[in-house]
Amino acid sequence: MTAKLLVRDVWKAYRTNEGTVSVLEGIDLTIATREFIAIVGPSGCGKSTLFNLLAGFEPPDAGEVLVDGQPIGGPGRQGILITQRGSVFPWMTVRRNLEFGAQHMPTTERDGLIQHYLELCGLIGFEDAYPHQLSGGMLQRVEVARAFMAKPDILYMDEPFGALDALTRLQMRTELLRILNRDSHTCLLITHDVEEALHMADRVVVMSPRPARIKRVLEIPVAHPRAMSHPALLQLKEQILQELGLSVSGAEYDTTSMPRADLVHRRPLRPRNGRALTYMSPAALSPEAAAASGAERFDVVVVGGGPGGASAATILAERGLKVLVLERQHFPRFHTGESLLPALWELWDRLDVTAEIEAAGFVPKQGVTFGMTRSGDEVALLTSEYPEYFPRTYTYHVERSRFDQILLDNARQKGAEVREGWSVQDIIFEVDRARGVLAGPNDGELRHILADVVVDATGRDCLISRRLGWRRPDPALNKVAHFTYFSGAWRRSAEEFFPDQDSIAGAAVTDVHTVDGGWLCYIPLANDVVSVCVVLDAKAAGQIRGGPQERFDHAVASCPRVQEWLRGARPLMPMQTVSNIAYLNDRFVGHGFVLVGDAAMFIDPIFSSGVTLAIRGGIFAADCILDAFQRHDFSEASLKPYEERIRVPMERIFRIIHNWYELLDREDGSNMLLQAQRTPWLRERLIVLLSGGYEKMDLESFMLAASHSAA
Ligand SMILES: Cc1cc2nc3c(=O)[nH]c(=O)nc-3n(C[C@H](O)[C@H](O)[C@H](O)COP(=O)(O)OP(=O)(O)OC[C@H]3O[C@@H](n4cnc5c(N)ncnc54)[C@H](O)[C@@H]3O)c2cc1C
Numbered sequence: 001m002t003a004k005l006l007v008r009d010v011w012k013a014y015r016t017n018e019g020t021v022s023v024l025e026g027i028d029l030t031i032a033t034r035e036f037i038a039i040v041g042p043s044g045c046g047k048s049t050l051f052n053l054l055a056g057f058e059p060p061d062a063g064e065v066l067v068d069g070q071p072i073g074g075p076g077r078q079g080i081l082i083t084q085r086g087s088v089f090p091w092m093t094v095r096r097n098l099e100f101g102a103q104h105m106p107t108t109e110r111d112g113l114i115q116h117y118l119e120l121c122g123l124i125g126f127e128d129a130y131p132h133q134l135s136g137g138m139l140q141r142v143e144v145a146r147a148f149m150a151k152p153d154i155l156y157m158d159e160p161f162g163a164l165d166a167l168t169r170l171q172m173r174t175e176l177l178r179i180l181n182r183d184s185h186t187c188l189l190i191t192h193d194v195e196e197a198l199h200m201a202d203r204v205v206v207m208s209p210r211p212a213r214i215k216r217v218l219e220i221p222v223a224h225p226r227a228m229s230h231p232a233l234l235q236l237k238e239q240i241l242q243e244l245g246l247s248v249s250g251a252e253y254d255t256t257s258m259p260r261a262d263l264v265h266r267r268p269l270r271p272r273n274g275r276a277l278t279y280m281s282p283a284a285l286s287p288e289a290a291a292a293s294g295a296e297r298f299d300v301v302v303v304g305g306g307p308g309g310a311s312a313a314t315i316l317a318e319r320g321l322k323v324l325v326l327e328r329q330h331f332p333r334f335h336t337g338e339s340l341l342p343a344l345w346e347l348w349d350r351l352d353v354t355a356e357i358e359a360a361g362f363v364p365k366q367g368v369t370f371g372m373t374r375s376g377d378e379v380a381l382l383t384s385e386y387p388e389y390f391p392r393t394y395t396y397h398v399e400r401s402r403f404d405q406i407l408l409d410n411a412r413q414k415g416a417e418v419r420e421g422w423s424v425q426d427i428i429f430e431v432d433r434a435r436g437v438l439a440g441p442n443d444g445e446l447r448h449i450l451a452d453v454v455v456d457a458t459g460r461d462c463l464i465s466r467r468l469g470w471r472r473p474d475p476a477l478n479k480v481a482h483f484t485y486f487s488g489a490w491r492r493s494a495e496e497f498f499p500d501q502d503s504i505a506g507a508a509v510t511d512v513h514t515v516d517g518g519w520l521c522y523i524p525l526a527n528d529v530v531s532v533c534v535v536l537d538a539k540a541a542g543q544i545r546g547g548p549q550e551r552f553d554h555a556v557a558s559c560p561r562v563q564e565w566l567r568g569a570r571p572l573m574p575m576q577t578v579s580n581i582a583y584l585n586d587r588f589v590g591h592g593f594v595l596v597g598d599a600a601m602f603i604d605p606i607f608s609s610g611v612t613l614a615i616r617g618g619i620f621a622a623d624c625i626l627d628a629f630q631r632h633d634f635s636e637a638s639l640k641p642y643e644e645r646i647r648v649p650m651e652r653i654f655r656i657i658h659n660w661y662e663l664l665d666r667e668d669g670s671n672m673l674l675q676a677q678r679t680p681w682l683r684e685r686l687i688v689l690l691s692g693g694y695e696k697m698d699l700e701s702f703m704l705a706a707s708h709s710a711a
Pocket residue numbers: 303304305306307308309326327328329335336337338339340422423424425457458459460461463481483533578596597598599605608609610611612614
């Protein structure tokens with residue numbers, strides 16, 4: 001057999017704050033040309049690290065990886081990666097997406113190839129559709145067709161169908177096998193799904209827990225198409241599960257035999273803060289009893305009308321559901337969080353609100369600059385350097401009062417009923433299932449409002465997760481923020497960083513600077529207003545005498561550049577404070593409810609990710625709720641795909657920020673920003689990350705490099 005990929009005695013370790021962690025030890029593997037290999041292993045065992053080495057995203061510490069007999073120097077045209085996160089450009093049609101990777105080809109060859117893969121992947125008739133018009137399965141076909149267009153020798157697949165529901169996943173597995181049967185490639189699949197591995201691969205590699213070694217390599221002796229009930233496959237499944245320490249019979253893994261959520265023995269959820277939750281009996285919740293008591297009924301109640309709640313309500317209402325948004329305050333209301341990210345364009349398009357936002361007169365933002373006060377170094381990272389990732393290479397600095405109002409009005413226009421000045425006091429539970437809310441006008445009586453699903457979008461109030469004790473503050477990121485607005489402060493123009501033709505009139509950048517005990521963010525807004533926010537380590541802040549104003553002044557005084565910018569400026573409001581910034585909830589869904597935006601997690605404002613994650617979470621949650629209505633199943637399991645989808649970007653940003661603070665504090669050559677000045681692939685990833693493209697490319701190698709240099 002000809003070896004396509006040869007892995008010889010590969011070792012890999014990472015240095016962390018706790019010491020050196022050995023991840024891979026002595027891996028040997030030979031993969032033949034056109035062979036299909038699946039790698040399975042316990043979670044966290046090092047599968048992804050092995051995958052990164054095989055794809056050339058990072059080098060091994062010892063040993064070698066050869067492709068066609070040559071050491072793999074880095075990611076290249078010979079291999080292409082398919083992940084569940086996807087790389088299809090949402091603003092391009094299916095045909096344009098396929099064209100994109102083949103721009104170097106002569107037109108006739110390219111058009112022939114596009115036609116071939118449109119047919120092969122079952123996309124005929126969808127050439128002019130945009131990704132958001134396609135189902136999850138169709139989107140994954142575009143993903144596959146796009147990958148094939150690059151004519152790769154090796155297909156690297158990292159949980160490619162992980163984001164799809166069980167049936168679509170099965171269908172896509174069969175589809176991919178059919179395509180590979182006609183257009184064969186060397187394939188490498190990482191999966192936690194033993195059945196998927198057995199269904200598709202020629203050989204399955206079973207890894208041990210970390211430090212990972214290869215425990216077994218099993219040949220699959222069954223020809224395609226494979227019936228998963230084949231005795232040899234069942235036996236192999238049992239064997240692999242045993243190797244993984246999951247010694248159970250296959251039947252227990254059969255999810256179709258799981259009892260329906262509403263038939264499982266259920267216990268009431270226990271509030272952890274001492275206050276009783278509001279429970280109602282099934283009899284009191286019946287339509288007749290509800291009607292008799294005057295309770296209102298909606299399909300979905302959204303609590304909170306910020307970006308997360310408004311986005312969820314927009315998608316749900318425009319698809320015809322009866323949606324009620326309850327917002328405690330009257331809009332426009334003040335909110336911090338003014339620096340937005342270019343990833344929002346795709347989300348605004350989905351919400352059909354782009355035109356309103358463009359017309360609002362917000363200040364265009366063309367990038368971010370990081371100033372390291374002690375060394376005087378400054379790094380400017382501009383989205384226009386990588387225009388292929390986002391529909392537009394700029395975004396905005398917004399007054400949140402106006403921006404949030406536009407989003408909430410948009411939800412209204414799409415059919416949601418919005419009640420401002422209404423507070424939700426509690427969630428109504430029937431045993432462990434949310435059935436509605438107890439709410440009323442701020443100065444009026446409380447009433448029962450019933451719904452099939454409750455969306456908690458209450459921001460940092462975290463209505464449900466605080467009541468259930470799911471909210472976990474992150475002690476490693478114990479920060480406090482002090483912020484206010486100024487007029488008459490100096491405004492830096494983005495023109496400074498661009499040749500004339502690329503700069504947008506009146507555009508700015510978000511300026512981030514290190515200060516004593518933390519960092520500060522300087523955001524020019526419209527009408528001569530500048531928002532300045534200081535984020536300090538809580539311990540460092542505690543050592544500064546005085547209150548919020550003194551801490552703010554102390555921080556600004558430690559950064560001469562910003563001190564100069566603020567000379568003579570006039571504060572427009574008293575100093576504001578937010579403490580205990582970072583937290584992550586244990587769970588984002590339960591029976592009949594989902595948590596969206598800051599109500600699910602808030603990490604840290606340094607990457608200005610909050611609004612993007614809240615809007616993305618609102619849209620993802622709405623997509624999942626729409627599916628739940630199709631099935632009429634509002635159980636936790638039915639809503640779980642939302643959590644799985646939004647946890648990907650959330651946990652990525654969580655991990656990166658954990659590394660970030662140490663990296664930012666370094667003012668020598670190991671500082672990540674200074675490294676990015678010298679290393680184009682790092683710079684590209686950093687810019688995509690700072691633009692909110694958390695799922696747009698492989699950021700694993702970025703994170704690994706980050707933790708590596710942090711050690
Ligand atoms: C210091 C700081 C700086 C930040 N900077 C940025 C930045 O530059 N860029 C960025 O993108 N993000 C930033 N963020 C984060 C950003 O502000 C949030 O992530 C974003 O507002 C989350 O939107 P949301 O819809 O989840 O919550 P919110 O915008 O907070 O909306 C929640 C809404 O729920 C309502 N509500 C709460 N409880 C109830 C109740 N019981 N009944 C009815 N209504 C209720 C509230 O009135 C509120 O309007 C920053 C955050 C902080 C703390």
